[in-house]
Amino acid sequence: MATRVRGCLLLVLLATAAPAGALRFDLLSGHTKCISDDIKVGAMAVGKYHVTGPDSQTQQQLPDSHRISLRVTSPYGNSLHYAENVHSGNFAFTASENGDYLACFWAPDHRPPATVAFEFDWRSGVSAKDWSAIAKKSQVEMMELELRKLEENIRSIHEEMYYLREREEEMQELNRRTNSRMAWLGFLSLTICLSVAGLQLWHLKNFFERKKLL
Secondary structure, eight states: OOTTOOOEEEEEEOTTSOOSSOEEEEEETTOEEEEEEEEOTTOEEEEEEEEEOGGGOOGGGSOTTSOEEEEEEOTTOOEEEEEEEESEEEEEEEOOSOEEEEEEEEOOOOSSOOEEEEEEEEEEGGGGGGGHHHHHHHHHHHHHHHHHHHHHHHHHHHHHHHHHHHHHHHHHHHHHHHHHHHHHHHHHHHHHHHHHHHHHHHHHHHHHHHTTOO
16 A cells, blocks of 8 residues: 555444445545455455546546555455556455455545545445346356366376376386396296206216226
8 A cells, every 4th residue: 555644544334234325435645545344254245436536527537646546355464356546446255254354445646635536335245146247257257266276186186197107107017027037037047057067967977987987
């Protein structure tokens, strides 16, 4: 947020009181305005905001000073939505923590100071079901992200299985080569032993013949 923030106006919106419509706020450039909502775990929350200009100006006709930034955080400080220097936007999420969720708006610092008017509609719980389109879009994006994670996990498992299969084939080939070499070495050892025994018998026969013992 801007380093020149002079104050933070905290407005508490009760989740049990469904708003009749968007609330209008005036935000001085260089300042911050925060809005909180007590949301229970598992509850859907949706929000919509846009800058309004004098004399029915469209967003394209608004000056650069009429822009706002927004950050939505959970009770434990996790960022759920962030937008910087925009004219409008929306967000949707399912609460994973109990407590006060903060939506803090701030406007860029200008000289001379400018007042930015914007409307903000934040709904949670039962009242959030009115914005099914936003909620469905958010849920589809979350589901798409989860499916991509699962796809990556499955791909990683397949690669690991292929690697293990290749290693198994290499081990089997090594075992076959080792068994073949052991059989060849055994045959060679037997041949050498028989050859040595034959030479010994031939030598003894010649020795006895020279001594006329045979």
